[in-house]
Amino acid sequence: MKLSSRAFDLYQAFEQPGCPVCRLLEESVHAFIEGLMYEYVNEPSTHFAVRDARGFCTTHAWHILEQINASALGIALLYEGLVRNLLEDMGQMKPDGGRRQVMQAAQALAPKGPCLICTHRDTAEAHLLRNLLEYITDNDFAARFGASAGLCLEHLRQALAVNAPLPAKNRLLTLQQAIWQQLQRDLAEFVRKSDYQFADEELGREADSPRRAIQSFAGAKGLR
Numbered sequence: 001m002k003l004s005s006r007a008f009d010l011y012q013a014f015e016q017p018g019c020p021v022c023r024l025l026e027e028s029v030h031a032f033i034e035g036l037m038y039e040y041v042n043e044p045s046t047h048f049a050v051r052d053a054r055g056f057c058t059t060h061a062w063h064i065l066e067q068i069n070a071s072a073l074g075i076a077l078l079y080e081g082l083v084r085n086l087l088e089d090m091g092q093m094k095p096d097g098g099r100r101q102v103m104q105a106a107q108a109l110a111p112k113g114p115c116l117i118c119t120h121r122d123t124a125e126a127h128l129l130r131n132l133l134e135y136i137t138d139n140d141f142a143a144r145f146g147a148s149a150g151l152c153l154e155h156l157r158q159a160l161a162v163n164a165p166l167p168a169k170n171r172l173l174t175l176q177q178a179i180w181q182q183l184q185r186d187l188a189e190f191v192r193k194s195d196y197q198f199a200d201e202e203l204g205r206e207a208d209s210p211r212r213a214i215q216s217f218a219g220a221k222g223l224r
């Protein structure tokens with residue numbers, strides 16, 4: 001079966017640790033932020049979106065500051081506009097401004113739109129899940145998924161909400177359940193071998209099961 005380009009990306013991500021959708025999203029979000037900070041930082045639409053959202057969300061703001069090279073000027077350009085607009089919306093604060101002033105300030109502080117990067121993530125996420133469900137009824141694709149770390153809890157829940165045929169969702173659930181059954185056995189084995197009586201037994205595939213459990217139930221770090 002010929003795969004779409006996103007399905008092919010997923011197919012390759014099945015071989016990597018952790019939820020394949022999380023992994024591709026991490027890449028997509030990082031590339032989007034780089035584009036935003038290097039190419040689109042002077043676009044009025046970027047400025048309006050950042051201003052309306054009152055900045056980026058906590059996760060993505062720190063991503064920009066800590067993981068994007070030379071982001072300082074871009075941040076300064078975007079946030080100068082944001083702070084200027086916020087100050088205008090607040091108006092001149094006075095110690096005796098009364099209730100009206102507090103209400104005006106509260107309104108000015110509230111975001112009027114979502115974080116630009118969260119919006120990109122949500123779009124990319126939906127696209128990946130639609131592709132996953134479109135190809136999961138293909139035997140080869142399904143086998144590769146079955147041998148992967150599976151979806152994280154959040155992405156499995158989102159997948160069930162996608163508008164896709166029932167056989168695709170049931171195939172996905174069947175494969176995911178087998179992955180979690182194996183994870184549960186690995187965790188139990190990890191616990192058993194942690195007992196001092198069995199301390200001389202070598203660790204096998206269960207060695208990294210605590211990490212896999214966190215990846216599977218929390219998703220990738222720094223995505224939301």
Ligand SMILES: [Zn+2]
Nearest residue numbers: 019022152155
């Ligand atoms: Zn995930």
Ligand SMILES: [Zn+2]
Nearest residue numbers: 057060115118
């Ligand atoms: Zn965000």
